[in-house]
Amino acid sequence: MDESLLRGLIPNVLAILVRRGAGFAAAEDAVQDALIEALRTWPGDPPRDPKGWLVTVSWRRFLDAARSESSRRRREDLVEEEPPPGPAAPADDTLWLYFLCAHPSLTPASAVALTLRAIGGLTTRQIARAHMVPEATMAQRISRAKRTVDGRSFDRPGDVATVLRVLYLVFNEGYSGDIDLAAEGIRLARQLAAAVDHPEAAGLLALMLLHHARRAARTAPDGSLVPLAEQDRALWDTDAITEGVSILQAALARDRLGEFQAQAAIAALHADAPAAEETDWTQIVEWYDELARLTGSPVVLLNRAVAVGEADGPRAGLAALAPLDDSLPRYTAVAAYLHEHDGNRELAARLYAEAARKASNLAERDHLIRQAARLNTAS
Template identity: 75%
Template sequence: MNGEQLRDLVPAVIGILVRRGADFASAEDAVQDALVEAVRGWPDSPPQDPRGWLITVAWRKFLDAARADTSRRRREVRVEGEPAPGPVEAVDDTLQLYFLCAHPCLTPASSVALTLRAVGGLTTRQIARAYLVPEATMAQRISRAKRTVSGVRLNQPGDVATVVRVLYLVFNEGYSGDVDLAAEAIRLTRQLAAKISHEEVAGLLALMLLHHARRPARTDSDGRLVPLAEQDRSRWNRHLIAEGVELLQKALARDRLGEFQAQAAIAALHADARTVEETDWVQIVEWYDDLVRLTDSPVVRLNRAVALGEADGPRAGLAALAGLDPALPRHTAVAAYLHERAGDPVTAARLYAEAARSAPSLPERDHLIRQAARLNSPPRR
C-alpha cells in the first residue's frame, strides 16, 4: 500500500474514533500517530486489513493519551499487530469530515490546513513546507482549527459549496515544498466525488483536471512562464482532458449550473482548440456572462474583458476593462496586453513594466518584464 492509499483511509478512521466517543482533536492526533507506526512497520510486515489495523492502533493511541490526562481512566486494551476478531464499523463518515473541516466558523486558511491534515492525512511539516511557513506556525493554525470545531458534531448537515471552495483554494496553491498541492487537491476531490453525487463537485473535479492537463506546457526548459497562447499544445495531457470533458458533460446534463461548471466549460473550450487560432472566443464570452451572473466577481469581469478583446477586438476589451477597479490584481497586465493588441506598443510597454512591480509571483514578474523589454527594444533591420 503506497502513501496515497494509506492517506485515503484517514477520514474514515477519524470518523469511527469520533463515533466511538473521542473528541475530534484527540481522534485526529491519534490517527496521525497510528500513521507514523504504519509508515515504520508496514513495509516489512503489512497487515491483511489496513483499515482495521489503523482503527485498532489509533483507538489504542487515543486511550493511552486519555489515561495520561487523567488517572481515573482504568481500561485495559489488548492490541496486537492485527485488529481484534470481529467486524470493524462499516459506517463511513468521510463526507461529514469534509464538512467539518470546511465549517463556516473557520477561516479559509484554517479550513485548508485542517482539510489537508484530517482528510488528506498530510503531516503538519508537509503542510507547512507546502505553504512556505514555519512548522510551528502551521501547528498553531491547525490546533486552533481543531479546538474551534471540537464541539461540532459529525452528524450535522454540511455545506457542499464551502467544501468545494476549500478544495479549490488547495488546488490554486499548485506546487511548493515537498507536496504537490494541485495533485493532492485532485485526489481529495476525487474522493469527495465518490462519496456524493453533486454537479458542482463534478464541475470542480473537471476544472482541476482540465487545468492540470496543461501543466507540462506552462513553463519552458528554463522554468520561465509560458502564456496559454504560446504553449506547446502537444504537451497537454489528452487523457486528463478527455476525463475532464466527460465529467463536465455529465454535470451540465443535470441542468443545475454552478460557477465551477462554468469555469470548467471555459477550460474545456481552451483544451478543445488544437491551436490558439481555433479557440471559440465567442462561446467563451458567453460562459463568462454566465459566470458574471452567478458570482458578480470582479476577477471574472476582468477575465471576461480579455475574452471579449479576443472575440470582438481589443477596443471592446478595453471598454469592458474601463468599468473595473484599476487596483484589481492583474488589471494593469490585462490593460497592457489589450493596448498591445490595439497597436499601442508605447502604452503597453509602460503598463507591462508597471504590472511587473506588483506581480503576485516571481515567474509572472519575470514574464511581464520580458514583455516590456520586448516592446522597448528597437526593431531589427
C-alpha cells in the same frame, strides 16, 4: 507498503473516532500513532483488513491517552466501555469530516491546512514546506484549527460549496517542495465527488483535471511563464483532458449549473482548440456571462474583458474593461495586453512595467517585465 492506501484510509478512520466521541485533536493524534505503528509492522505482517486494523489500533491509542492521569476525570464516562472495533459506513463519515475541516469558523488558510493534515494525511512538515512557512508556524496553525473544530457538530447538512472552495484553494497552492498540492487537490476532489452526489463536485474535479492537463506547458525550461496562446499543446495531457471533459459533460447534463462547471466549460473550450487562433472565443464570452451571473465577481468580469477583446476586437475588450475598478489584481496587465493589440505599443509598454511593479509573485513580475522590454526594444 502502499502509502497511498494508508493516506486514503486516514479520513474515514479519523471520522470514526470523532463519531465515537473522541475530540478532534486527540483523535488525530491517535490516528497518527496508529500510522506510525502501521509503517513499522505492516511490511512484515500486513493485515487482511487495513481499515479495521487502523480503527482498532487508533481507538486503543486514544483510550490509552484518555485513561492517563491528566485526562481520566474529563473522559471517564467515554472510556467506561470500549466499543467493538471495525469500520463504519465509509462515505458518510468521510464526507462529514470534509465538512468539519471546512467549518465556517475557520479561516481559509486554516481550513486548507487542516484538510491537508486530516484528510490528505500529510505531515505538518510536508504542509509547511508546501506553503513555504516554518514548521512551527504551521504546527500552531493546525493546532488552533483542531481546537476550533473540537466538539463541533452539524445540525443541518454541510455546505458543499464551502468544502469545494477549500479544495480549490488546496489545488491552487500548486507545487512547492516535496508535496504536489495540485495533484493532492485532485486526489481529494476525486474522494469528494465519489462521496457526494453533487454536480458542482464533479465540476470542480473536471476543472482541476483540465487546468492540470496544461501544467507541463506552462513554464519554459528556464522557469519563465509561457502564456496560454504560446504553449506547446503537444505537451498537454490528453488523457486528463478527455477525463475532465467527460466528467463535465455528465455534470452539465444534470442542468444544475454552478460556478465550477462554468469555469470548467471555459477550460474545456481552451483545451478543445488545436491552436490558439482556433479558440472559440465567442462561446467563451458566453460562458463568462454565465459565470458573472452566478458569482458577480469583478475578477470574472476582468477575464471576460480579455475574452471579449479576442472575440470582438481589442476596442470592444477595452470597453468591457472600462467600468471595472482599476485596483483589481491584473487589471493593469489586461489593459496593457488590450492596448498592445489595439496598436498602442508605447502605452502598453508603460502599463506592462506598471503591472510588473504590482505583480504578486516573481514569475509573473518577470514575465511582465519581459513584455515591457519587448515593446520598448521594438520601438
